[in-house]
Amino acid sequence: MGNSKKKKENIILHIDMDYFFAQIEERENPQFKGKPVVVGADPKEGKGRGVVSTCNYEARKFGIKSGMPISRAYKLCPQAIFLPVNMQLYKRVSRAVFQIAQKFSSKMERVSLDEAYIDLTGRVGSYKEARREGEDLRKIVFEKERLTCSIGVSKNKMMAKIACELAKPDGIRIITPVQAAKTIASMKVETIPGIGPKTRQFIEKKLKKKDPQIRDALVFSKSELADFFGKRGEEFYYKLRGIDKSPVEEKKEAKSVGKEHTFQKDTRDAKMIIKVFKRLVGDVHSQVKDKKINGLTVVCRYEDFETHTKQISFDAGKYTEEFLYKKSISLLLKFLTQSNKKIRLIGFRVKIA
DNA sequence: AAGTTCTTATTAC
DNA sequence: CTAACGGTAATAAGAACTT
Numbered sequence: 001m002g003n004s005k006k007k008k009e010n011i012i013l014h015i016d017m018d019y020f021f022a023q024i025e026e027r028e029n030p031q032f033k034g035k036p037v038v039v040g041a042d043p044k045e046g047k048g049r050g051v052v053s054t055c056n057y058e059a060r061k062f063g064i065k066s067g068m069p070i071s072r073a074y075k076l077c078p079q080a081i082f083l084p085v086n087m088q089l090y091k092r093v094s095r096a097v098f099q100i101a102q103k104f105s106s107k108m109e110r111v112s113l114d115e116a117y118i119d120l121t122g123r124v125g126s127y128k129e130a131r132r133e134g135e136d137l138r139k140i141v142f143e144k145e146r147l148t149c150s151i152g153v154s155k156n157k158m159m160a161k162i163a164c165e166l167a168k169p170d171g172i173r174i175i176t177p178v179q180a181a182k183t184i185a186s187m188k189v190e191t192i193p194g195i196g197p198k199t200r201q202f203i204e205k206k207l208k209k210k211d212p213q214i215r216d217a218l219v220f221s222k223s224e225l226a227d228f229f230g231k232r233g234e235e236f237y238y239k240l241r242g243i244d245k246s247p248v249e250e251k252k253e254a255k256s257v258g259k260e261h262t263f264q265k266d267t268r269d270a271k272m273i274i275k276v277f278k279r280l281v282g283d284v285h286s287q288v289k290d291k292k293i294n295g296l297t298v299v300c301r302y303e304d305f306e307t308h309t310k311q312i313s314f315d316a317g318k319y320t321e322e323f324l325y326k327k328s329i330s331l332l333l334k335f336l337t338q339s340n341k342k343i344r345l346i347g348f349r350v351k352i353a
Numbered sequence: 354a355a356g357t358t359c360t361t362a363t364t365a366c
Numbered sequence: 367c368t369a370a371c372g373g374t375a376a377t378a379a380g381a382a383c384t385t
Contacts, residue, residue: 041372050372053366066366069370112366196364231378232363260373295358305371311359347373 009177011120011130012248014152014160015101015137018169020114021054024093025083027146036080038064043074043082049262053085057169093145100140104133109248117157119248127153127176134172155180158193158244165191180242185215192239194232202228214240258297258349259283266303266342273343277332278325280348285321292316292353298328299347300335307345310334316353324350 017023021039026032036059041050048070055064055073062077073080094113102108107119124130134151141149152163154175162184167173175183184191189212190200203217204210206228217240225233238244259280267273297311310331328348335343 049370051370053372067371070372072370075370115366194364198363254375256375258374262372297359305369307361309360313358345372349374 008122009126010155011124011127012154012157012160013104013118013120013130013134013137014157014164015116015118015149016151016161016164016168017097017114017147017149019054019056020094020147021085021090022056022059022083023147024090025086026056028089032081034058036062036064036077037083038070038073038077038080039083039085040073041070042084043070046071046074046078048074049264055080093147097141097145097147097149100144101137104137107248108250110251117160117248120153127174131172131174134174138172155242156244157246157248158239159184159242161193162187162191184240184242185213187214188212189214189217189240192236194235194239199229254352256349256351257284257287258299258347260299260345260347262301262345263343266344268336268340268342270336273332273336273346274329277329277346277348280346281325281328282321284348284350285319285324288350288352289321290318292318293350294353295351296324296328297347297349297351298331298335299345299349300332300343301345302339302341303344304341305344306341308335313351 022037025037025039036056038052038055038059040053041048050070052064052066052068052070052073054066059077059080062080064073064076064080070082074082090113098108098110098116101116101118105118105120105123109117111117120130120133124133130153134153138149138151141147148170150164150167150169151172152160152165152167152175153172154160154163155177159175159180163173163175188200189195189203190197191214200212203212206220207216209216220237222234222237225237227233229236261276261280263276294316295311295313297309299307299309301307312327312331314327332346
């Protein structure tokens with residue numbers, strides 16, 4: 001390759017807003033600053049059923065974390081400020097932030113309300129320059145929105161995200177290509193996107209070692225990983241080595257839309273269940289009424305957390321709410337008939353053609 | 354036997 | 367004293383059913 005088509009060096013930036021929902025609440029309510037703030041379900045004196053969506057660092061000092069049952073968060077810190085999720089507000093702020101980010105490259109992939117990847121390949125010529133860009137972005141976001149964020153820069157999406165994790169909160173971290181593999185070697189295998197608790201447990205069994213590090217998992221060959229984990233296995237082989245070829249691309253249209261509801265108390269009250277279900281169908285229908293759909297799924301979680309689904313397919317087309325309701329209600333009723341257990345959650349989802 | 358459809362498991366934010 | 371646990375979406379794998 002010693003000619004004119006010298007390959008441009010890939011440079012990817014990952015931006016992640018710090019404790020996003022809670023930080024916005026602090027911004028809107030300065031009197032919260034310095035106090036523990038928890039955004040999520042209503043704790044209801046410790047009897048609430050939801051989870052923590054986001055919390056600030058003061059709340060984390062008490063052991064509270066995202067995804068934790070709100071009842072547990074309440075026990076850990078009953079005096080915290082518990083706030084409901086104000087999604088409208090967070091969406092508006094998210095749009096403002098990423099409008100700023102967009103100016104740094106037209107190639108941007110928003111992963112969620114608070115995270116995005118930006119492809120700087122070709123736009124900047126070096127990691128030194130990329131660092132300056134990142135610092136710039138952080139500065140502008142803070143000046144315009146009074147919110148802090150963290151940024152990671154590296155040779156691919158996965159490494160940029162890991163770099164960002166290391167930068168948190170309110171920081172920036174660059175991992176150059178030569179540093180990549182070595183930097184992640186001592187991290188837990190769950191650092192790799194796609195490796196969650198179940199996959200980790202499987203790896204633990206294979207290695208006869210708990211909390212395996214990435215370096216430990218390097219002993220597996222590509223074909224071994226493929227045997228263990230199928231299609232994902234080959235990906236893991238590369239990711240464990242810091243390699244990730246996935247492109248930065250705009251989020252595509254949703255392939256399905258759904259809604260779920262967890263009851264305050266587990267129930268078999270058909271009136272109530274049907275009433276809620278009807279609302280779910282209506283809400284989903286209003287989101288997709290001008291889209292062609294070709295299937296639907298009904299979800300039921302019983303009191304013991306056992307979760308089942310029933311689905312039907314039909315010809316792609318635009319359907320009325322009544323049609324969707326008629327098609328789905330019979331599936332829902334089967335869940336009531338086929339078990340005497342109380343029901344914890346019901347859900348309704350449609351597949352977009 | 355191949356092609357859909359249905360169901361569950363896992364992951365991520 | 368057991369068990370704390372949302373909502374939304376994607377993807378993969380395998381079973382079940384059709385053709």
